[in-house]
Amino acid sequence: MARNDSRDWAIEAQGLVKRFDGVTAVDGVDLRVPQGAIYGILGPNGAGKTTTLRMLLGIIDPDAGMRRVLGSERPHDMAHAIGYLPEERGLYPSMKAFEAIGFLGALRGLPQAEGRRRGRILMEKHGLGHLADRQIRQMSKGQAQQVQLLGTLVHAPQLVVFDEPFSGLDAINQGRLETMIRELAAGGTTVIFSTHVIAHAERMCDEVAIIAGGRVPFAGPVDVARDRIAPQVRLETARVEGAWRAAIPAEARCDLRSDGGAFWYFSLPDSGIEPLLRALIEGEAGILSLSIERGGLHDAFVAIAGEAVAQAMNTTQPEDAQ
Template identity: 40%
Template sequence: MAPIVELSNVHKRFGDHIAVENVSMQVEPGQVYGFLGPNGAGKTTSIRIMLGIIDPDRGTRQILGAQSALSVSHRVGYLPEERGLYKNMSAQNVIAYLGQLKGMDGVSAKRRAGELLERYGLADAAKKRVKQLSKGMAQKVQVLSTMVHDPDLLVLDEPFSGLDPVNQQVLEDLLADMKQAGKTIIFSTHVMQHAERLCDRIGLVAHGRDVFNGTVGEAKRLLAPRILLRTKDDIVALHELEAVRGVTRISEENGVMEWEIVTQGRVSTEELVGRCMEHRIEIAHFSMIEPSLHEVFVHLVGGEKAVDGQNVSKERGDAK
């Protein structure tokens, strides 16, 4: 089956600034694809190239089997990064109107708009003008307007931006519903937690270039897990293991010490436990902690980066 979306080595320059350099993407039918990267990484430019809003300087694109998104626009729902709704229209009418622009008849569009508002907790806002809605409610209305015409492909640029945690969960539920219905979803974000929970595959860009393409699991395997041990004994013997990069005692209470072990490769549980038994180290607790997608991002981008309001430093040992 042909990919729903395929970008191949697209490049875009604005004056002296290279916004996108040889970015590629392949999204299969029914997938949720996260397009990840820090602000200014080239995500929005790549999406606009994909949708035919701007043309690449070089490279190729196809979407839903067409070279131009304009010819299949009725099958695409697009939420731009810069939001905009008709402020004097009611929530239901603005969703219905945008559905009509995608080819729906008026009666069907208004009925569908009402159903969506009720399903996602906005029934009381149906008759309110957009300018009377909170920022979060207006953003939910905009998201619903992208799916009112039942598109095969949803493309959402930073859909979680500006939403409080409750509404972020509502949007995650909405995307899960769309996936369950067999839709293909592409969304960009710089918040790794959403991608970690939702995505089948991810593409990570930085400074306009591809850094990683693959599954979330494949991304996490780029870093070794951290290991937590609790013992009554010193674990100096574990320092000698070739795969162990660093050992840190992080707490001690009632004679029990908690240790964090950072490895530079995948050390086996059997090897660690065997070494402890060999040196008569009594283990009170043992666990492996898989790296988060946030940690993988910092590792791939390099240096100390602020992502989703957090600073993660090289010095931690789980990123380099």
């Protein structure tokens, strides 16, 4: 992978491969994550998302391929500048919340006293100050998750990696997490998160990588992914028959109206909207409404990864698919 000096990359990876007991979990993954971006890694459970993240962070080594994190090919050397929230979460139950945050900061090189001080400040900032002296065992699951999240950020990392961060959070806490991620990116922090819920990535991400079967069929800006799908036309006409019908694609779906008109649904022709409008007007189709909608990330995902993979995404954890 040639370096592109016109952009600064928080992460670069080429040809990452990982096998477990002869089974290939990740098969030649290429990624480039721009500094300061919100970057989503999309795919169903078992697609290779967690394995990819762990290789990028140096938790496990690839069997083949190159990775460069914050400019270093030795991820461990940059551990002090990285925050990581794993999917499997856990804190020492006897610790008080502010102590747990300080402890997690200490694991990244932050002096423990400073980490505890920052822990109280962070808890106050995020509306949890009244819980700072409460033991983890006395907190709800959601509260404990928020404490671990703050522990991921206490050392002010340049790069934050969340593995399925929205899993198990209610709608209110999902919203808070989204706000926090946007604030981090606005301050220059690079944020990477994996998810099997496409809506999260569509709302938040600048760029995404789609992982399916351990491979990456697409990596790049969300807008580029959505451009894989032609804009969708929704047309309502007062009439059903006429010479103007020739301007409507043969594969268009037609729903008849009780008053003799119809709704039409089809992809915008390559020739654009002007010839279609001209034919409808000149043919006196009786246009009642016309809208053009750009394809969503879900539609792009289906086109790139396939319907079966998209269905697996939607049924993995229904409570998150809001």
